[in-house]
Amino acid sequence: MNSxxxxxxxxxxxxxxxxxWTKALWLVWIxxxxxxxxxxxxxxxxxxxxxxxxxxxxxxxWIGVYFLGVGISGGSFILGSLGYLFEIDGFSRPSDLRLAIxxxxxxxxxxxxxxxxxxxxxxxxxxxxxHSSFTSMMAFNAWMYNIFLIVAALCWLLSFKQKSSWLKPLxxxxxxxxxxxxxxxxxxxxxxxxxxxxxxxxxxxxxxxSAITLGSASLLFVRAAxxxxxxxxxxxxxxxxALRVLRAVTVIGLxxxxxxxxxxxxxxxWNPGALSPNTDYLLFGGYWPVFWILHIGVGVIAPSILxxxxxxxxxxxxxLLATIGFGAARLCVLVPxxxxxxxxxxxxxxxxxxxxYDYHITSMEYLVALMMIAVGMTIFYVGVKLSQLVESxx
Amino acid sequence: xxxxxxxxxxxEFIRAGGLVGVxxxxxxxxxxxxxxxxxxxxPTGEKTVRNLTAMKNLKTQPSEDDHIRMQRELAAxxxxxxxxxxxxxxxxxxxxxxxxxxxxxxxxxxxxxxGVVYRPVVQTEIGEFPNVRLNFLPRPxxxxxxxxxxxxxxxxxxxxxxxxxxxxxYDRCIGCRYCLNACPxxxxxxxxxxxxxxxxxxxxxxxxxxxxxxxxxPWEGLPSNEYGKSWNRKDHGxxxxxxxxxxxxxxxxxNGLLPMCVSTxxxxxxxxxxxxxxxxxxxxxxxxxxxxxxxxxxxNKPKCxxxx
Ligand code: SF4
Ligand code: SF4
Numbered sequence: 001m002n003s004x005x006x007x008x009x010x011x012x013x014x015x016x017x018x019x020x021w022t023k024a025l026w027l028v029w030i031x032x033x034x035x036x037x038x039x040x041x042x043x044x045x046x047x048x049x050x051x052x053x054x055x056x057x058x059x060x061x062w063i064g065v066y067f068l069g070v071g072i073s074g075g076s077f078i079l080g081s082l083g084y085l086f087e088i089d090g091f092s093r094p095s096d097l098r099l100a101i102x103x104x105x106x107x108x109x110x111x112x113x114x115x116x117x118x119x120x121x122x123x124x125x126x127x128x129x130x131h132s133s134f135t136s137m138m139a140f141n142a143w144m145y146n147i148f149l150i151v152a153a154l155c156w157l158l159s160f161k162q163k164s165s166w167l168k169p170l171x172x173x174x175x176x177x178x179x180x181x182x183x184x185x186x187x188x189x190x191x192x193x194x195x196x197x198x199x200x201x202x203x204x205x206x207x208x209x210s211a212i213t214l215g216s217a218s219l220l221f222v223r224a225a226x227x228x229x230x231x232x233x234x235x236x237x238x239x240x241x242a243l244r245v246l247r248a249v250t251v252i253g254l255x256x257x258x259x260x261x262x263x264x265x266x267x268x269x270w271n272p273g274a275l276s277p278n279t280d281y282l283l284f285g286g287y288w289p290v291f292w293i294l295h296i297g298v299g300v301i302a303p304s305i306l307x308x309x310x311x312x313x314x315x316x317x318x319x320l321l322a323t324i325g326f327g328a329a330r331l332c333v334l335v336p337x338x339x340x341x342x343x344x345x346x347x348x349x350x351x352x353x354x355x356x357y358d359y360h361i362t363s364m365e366y367l368v369a370l371m372m373i374a375v376g377m378t379i380f381y382v383g384v385k386l387s388q389l390v391e392s393x394x
Numbered sequence: 395x396x397x398x399x400x401x402x403x404x405x406e407f408i409r410a411g412g413l414v415g416v417x418x419x420x421x422x423x424x425x426x427x428x429x430x431x432x433x434x435x436x437p438t439g440e441k442t443v444r445n446l447t448a449m450k451n452l453k454t455q456p457s458e459d460d461h462i463r464m465q466r467e468l469a470a471x472x473x474x475x476x477x478x479x480x481x482x483x484x485x486x487x488x489x490x491x492x493x494x495x496x497x498x499x500x501x502x503x504x505x506x507x508x509g510v511v512y513r514p515v516v517q518t519e520i521g522e523f524p525n526v527r528l529n530f531l532p533r534p535x536x537x538x539x540x541x542x543x544x545x546x547x548x549x550x551x552x553x554x555x556x557x558x559x560x561x562x563x564y565d566r567c568i569g570c571r572y573c574l575n576a577c578p579x580x581x582x583x584x585x586x587x588x589x590x591x592x593x594x595x596x597x598x599x600x601x602x603x604x605x606x607x608x609x610x611x612p613w614e615g616l617p618s619n620e621y622g623k624s625w626n627r628k629d630h631g632x633x634x635x636x637x638x639x640x641x642x643x644x645x646x647x648x649n650g651l652l653p654m655c656v657s658t659x660x661x662x663x664x665x666x667x668x669x670x671x672x673x674x675x676x677x678x679x680x681x682x683x684x685x686x687x688x689x690x691x692x693x694n695k696p697k698c699x700x701x702x
Contacts, residue, residue, distance in 0.1 A: 048586045055509060055583035058571035085401050120569015120584055120635030127549045127568050134428040138572055139548035140421070147417075168402050169409035176414050194542045194578035194692045342578045342689060343533060349516040350497065354509035354586055 021225035036371025054354030062114035072107030074182035075215015090242025102383030182211030197278035213253025299325010442476035446650035471668035489663035492530035499658030512640035536696030
């Protein structure tokens with residue numbers, strides 16, 4: 001009796017929660033889209049001159065958001081596919097798989113937008129596929145993303161079929177890509193062999209763990225806040241199971257990420273000589289607020305506490321905070337790796353705003369990043385609606 | 395939850411294995427193929443020989459100026475096929491006075507816009523007053539034997555020529571700036587399409603000569619001759635948006651001229667020549683002096699040597 005009661009309460013609670021979040025998300029989407037349009041116009045009319053990056057700090061916020069999107073994409077695909085293949089409670093329905101695939105695409109496509117706007121020659125984007133050099137992680141990743149997009153789209157289509165002997169093999173291939181491209185995002189940095197800060201094999205592990213955690217957090221968000229409007233008990237217990245799994249994966253992922261990070265940085269506590277200027281800048285220098293407040297405080301501690309509680313609204317909020325925290329974590333890899341020049345005095349030798357080792361994100365960069373998020377939200381919405389439309393016609 | 399053996403039937407399992415296997419094999423093959431292709435595809439052999447007449451009638455003098463000697467040696471090197479030359483630069487830090495004539499000479503020669511510099515002179519102060527001195531370090535591209543900038547380029551837009559010069563194809567470069575990040579010397583800069591004079595109208599006198607606000611003075615639109623081509627940067631033409639760097643003034647070498655920074659160096663501190671010519675001034679400088687390279691621990695094997 002009791003459990004039935006609480007289950008129906010939860011159902012109503014989830015439905016109410018979904019409505020609240022949906023309204024808020026519409027507002028956020030409109031604001032982000034409008035701001036993003038301004039950003040893109042500024043980017044296209046002023047070129048890169050309204051950006052904070054230059055020739056010494058060559059990549060900024062957009063590349064951080066790009067790797068965030070790649071993480072969400074890989075992680076949600078792996079979790080959705082594993083859950084579907086192993087028929088884990090809460091993930092076994094084709095609609096669960098479709099939601100994960102749509103989320104995966106909504107993470108990846110806006111990432112492309114950021115990279116495209118970051119190029120000096122946007123008109124030559126296709127060179128990366130036409131003249132690819134596979135000695136470069138960038139070209140390798142570009143191919144992986146594109147093949148993955150096709151595989152993911154096929155999986156989405158096949159998931160509508162009653163029985164397809166190609167769905168599971170394609171999901172397996174898609175999972176291979178989703179393991180590869182987030183972890184290879186770490187190698188993207190490691191491959192710069194002349195950068196001491198980036199030359200750590202742990203980076204690929206950090207990127208992979210963050211992908212799983214990001215995938216889990218964003219699936220938790222969409223499933224708890226947006227997707228369900230159901231009141232039926234079976235649906236509700238199905239959702240409950242999914243949220244339980246995602247909550248656990250998110251917490252475990254966050255813990256593993258900081259353990260790896262601790263392994264990376266703790267050496268400097270016992271061997272102060274190993275404290276490179278980059279690590280010093282990250283932990284105790286100009287980047288400490290991003291690391292300690294945004295990444296550790298907002299991105300790890302706060303969501304862990306919220307996820308330990310029973311409130312479902314808290315979990316939704318936690319998943320948002322974890323995602324923001326991983327955004328900060330991306331910048332903690334990207335920026336400190338670029339702000340320390342190896343030739344002392346180089347920035348003073350020929351002075352120009354683009355020849356500086358300081359990096360401050362400009363308003364144009366923030367606005368374009370909002371556009372990336374708005375595009376992701378649009379793709380997600382269209383994907384979900386399209387899935388529902390096809391489902392209703394079958 | 396299902397057991398692993400229950401996830402797929404036999405046919406699905408074979409298909410999954412096949413897809414993963416084909417994917418992995420294709421990726422491996424692509425990487426191996428491009429690793430093998432790192433060597434340049436530039437033309438070699440007789441068609442690269444240049445018969446330069448510039449120094450032909452000038453006899454060797456016992457105490458001739460270093461520049462005359464280097465120019466003569468340059469013409470001799472150009473008379474060999476490209477793969478037989480190996481250009482190097484030697485900078486005598488004891489003679490550099492930090493005048494930056496090389497920096498400016500290079501800016502003028504290559505029509506460099508703001509924020510693009512191929513050869514800055516880095517100035518560092520050593521010691522404390524009264525025991526203090528300034529050190530000057532001109533920093534061109536090192537034209538590394540093992541360049542870290544080349545393999546990261548996703549579109550094969552940068553490579554090492556047979557004569558050792560690391561070049562960029564402005565027509566192919568997408569401006570991703572990966573190579574800028576990979577160069578530990580900060581030798582590559584991005585052309586963000588700016589002009590020195592585009593804001594000049596602010597406060598400029600009225601009249602016919604007044605530049606239109608936002609439009610650069612006409613001289614800034616003059617094409618550069620890098621890599622022996624004419625690059626017109628108007629209307630976002632390359633090299634706007636590209637990575638740029640020192641190319642040892644290849645377009646000047648082709649015409650028997652020394653790189654601009656060598657010609658403009660008022661302290662005669664910069665030397666340039668073919669290291670395959672064992673009689674050359676650069677080989678003499680490298681072998682008879684205490685030379686060092688920058689950041690040798692990265693194993694880039696720079697071809698720019700500093701006499702200290
Ligand atoms: S100095 Fe830098 S840009 Fe020049 S070849 Fe070496 S790594 Fe490449
Ligand atoms: S900026 Fe140009 S040359 Fe450099 S890595 Fe990118 S495409 Fe290659």
